[in-house]
Amino acid sequence: MPRAGLDRATLIAAASELADEVGFAGLTMGLLAERVGVRTPSLYKHVDSLDALQRGVGLQAVRDIGAVLTRAAVGRSGPEAVHAIAETFRKWALDHPGRYAASVRAPRAEDDEYQAVARETVQILFDVVAGFGLTDERAIDAVRALRTVIHGFLGLESDGAFQMERDPSDSYRFVIDTLINGMRAEAATGGSDTSPLRAGQGS
Amino acid sequence: MPRAGLDRATLIAAASELADEVGFAGLTMGLLAERVGVRTPSLYKHVDSLDALQRGVGLQAVRDIGAVLTRAAVGRSGPEAVHAIAETFRKWALDHPGRYAASVRAPRAEDDEYQAVARETVQILFDVVAGFGLTDERAIDAVRALRTVIHGFLGLESDGAFQMERDPSDSYRFVIDTLINGMRAEAATGGSDTSPLRAGQGS
DNA sequence: CTACGTTGGCTAATCGGAATAGCTTTTTGG
DNA sequence: CCAAAAAGCTATTCCGATTAGCCAACGTAG
Numbered sequence: 135m136p137r138a139g140l141d142r143a144t145l146i147a148a149a150s151e152l153a154d155e156v157g158f159a160g161l162t163m164g165l166l167a168e169r170v171g172v173r174t175p176s177l178y179k180h181v182d183s184l185d186a187l188q189r190g191v192g193l194q195a196v197r198d199i200g201a202v203l204t205r206a207a208v209g210r211s212g213p214e215a216v217h218a219i220a221e222t223f224r225k226w227a228l229d230h231p232g233r234y235a236a237s238v239r240a241p242r243a244e245d246d247e248y249q250a251v252a253r254e255t256v257q258i259l260f261d262v263v264a265g266f267g268l269t270d271e272r273a274i275d276a277v278r279a280l281r282t283v284i285h286g287f288l289g290l291e292s293d294g295a296f297q298m299e300r301d302p303s304d305s306y307r308f309v310i311d312t313l314i315n316g317m318r319a320e321a322a323t324g325g326s327d328t329s330p331l332r333a334g335q336g337s
Numbered sequence: 338m339p340r341a342g343l344d345r346a347t348l349i350a351a352a353s354e355l356a357d358e359v360g361f362a363g364l365t366m367g368l369l370a371e372r373v374g375v376r377t378p379s380l381y382k383h384v385d386s387l388d389a390l391q392r393g394v395g396l397q398a399v400r401d402i403g404a405v406l407t408r409a410a411v412g413r414s415g416p417e418a419v420h421a422i423a424e425t426f427r428k429w430a431l432d433h434p435g436r437y438a439a440s441v442r443a444p445r446a447e448d449d450e451y452q453a454v455a456r457e458t459v460q461i462l463f464d465v466v467a468g469f470g471l472t473d474e475r476a477i478d479a480v481r482a483l484r485t486v487i488h489g490f491l492g493l494e495s496d497g498a499f500q501m502e503r504d505p506s507d508s509y510r511f512v513i514d515t516l517i518n519g520m521r522a523e524a525a526t527g528g529s530d531t532s533p534l535r536a537g538q539g540s
Numbered sequence: 541c542t543a544c545g546t547t548g549g550c551t552a553a554t555c556g557g558a559a560t561a562g563c564t565t566t567t568t569g570g
Numbered sequence: 571c572c573a574a575a576a577a578g579c580t581a582t583t584c585c586g587a588t589t590a591g592c593c594a595a596c597g598t599a600g
Contacts, residue, residue: 163559174558175558175559175560175561183558184559
């Protein structure tokens with residue numbers, strides 16, 4: 135009985151592909167085992183549980199997203215950077231529906247590693263927002279707004295919630311542009327309220 | 338062995354409450370049975386399956402949301418109506434996390450009843466958007482934008498994705514205000530072409 | 541009021557997927 | 571070459587959903 139040469143990373147990679155094919159909810163130990171040519175129980179030599187596997191896929195997805203967004207944002211700033219990030223994120227999510235769903239899964243507050251990776255990705259957004267001249271609380275608001283719009287739209291779109299005859303790409307641009315205009319306006323009027331902001335994770 | 342006097346509606350109501358307590362994912366036939374004082378298999382006399390139960394909870398949740406939003410919007414228009422709807426929706430979602438999660442569940446394209454109910458709720462948003470003078474494609478964009486922002490924000494918030502020391506309520510208002518400004522601006526430019534909102538570097 | 545069909549509840553059993561136990565073989569380091 | 575760790579496997583257990591089949595409760599015609 136030759137060995138299959140599996141390890142955690144390989145399993146997570148295979149699970150990620152599988153999730154993109156059958157949906158994150160359809161990702162099952164049996165299916166993954168079949169995919170990698172092994173019996174189900176053997177997987178437990180490399181991952182602790184299905185939950186751990188899902189977490190691994192989600193964590194890797196967030197890392198991938200961070201890398202992709204970083205590449206998209208480099209050399210750009212302001213509205214151009216926002217558009218690049220928004221479009222890149224959407225394309226990635228549409229290309230990798232399972233991974234995207236995995237990345238959205240509730241991160242468990244006590245999961246430090248997840249929090250750290252998420253923080254890194256959110257940092258990209260802070261850098262972009264800083265380019266608008268937004269700081270402190272307004273920067274937080276703007277980053278939250280960006281995440282809100284991107285996740286909100288992708289969530290609805292991937293749920294098939296847009297039924298009308300209108301290219302979602304155009305609607306997406308509308309929302310993003312609206313947000314950009316809002317940030318521009320906010321930066322122009324200069325944030326009037328100021329409260330100290332404390333350290334935290336996420337945004 | 339006295340009868341419990343159950344029926345489909347009672348079960349869905351009980352399941353809704355239960356979902357708010359244990360989370361939509363934690364809603365289980367066994368738990369529901371215990372809650373209504375009956376053995377698990379007995380539930381199948383009233384609902385076809387767990388999936389059907391979940392669908393029922395989601396459907397009812399969408400109906401409830403529609404009713405609540407309608408009440409919130411009556412007598413208001415424009416920005417005031419948008420704020421009322423946004424705040425009401427958020428409060429409802431925070432008060433009923435399980436039902437909210439149920440309402441978001443992918444609606445299945447072939448489910449005509451669900452589609453009809455969802456359409457009714459979306460209609461409320463169209464009415465509000467019409468108050469801004471937006472029509473046709475721009476109205477669709479604006480409605481999608483509203484849904485995007487509301488669902489996006491509530492999704493992130495309920496996932497605990499906002500970790501920084503900043504009241505989410507304030508950030509929520511920021512996003513909503515930004516969107517309102519965008520709709521106002523869009524209405525002002527008269528929607529002359531498909532991309533009047535281009536967020537160029539210039540003005 | 542009473543027999544009878546329908547309805548609702550129950551116990552027992554099946555099924556599918558996750559997870560564990562315990563055995564066997566490969567790999568690896570000395 | 572040998573012992574221990576690592577990686578597979580089969581057999582089993584567990585749990586939640588679901589089905590089968592039995593029996594009591596209800597409600598209604600005669």
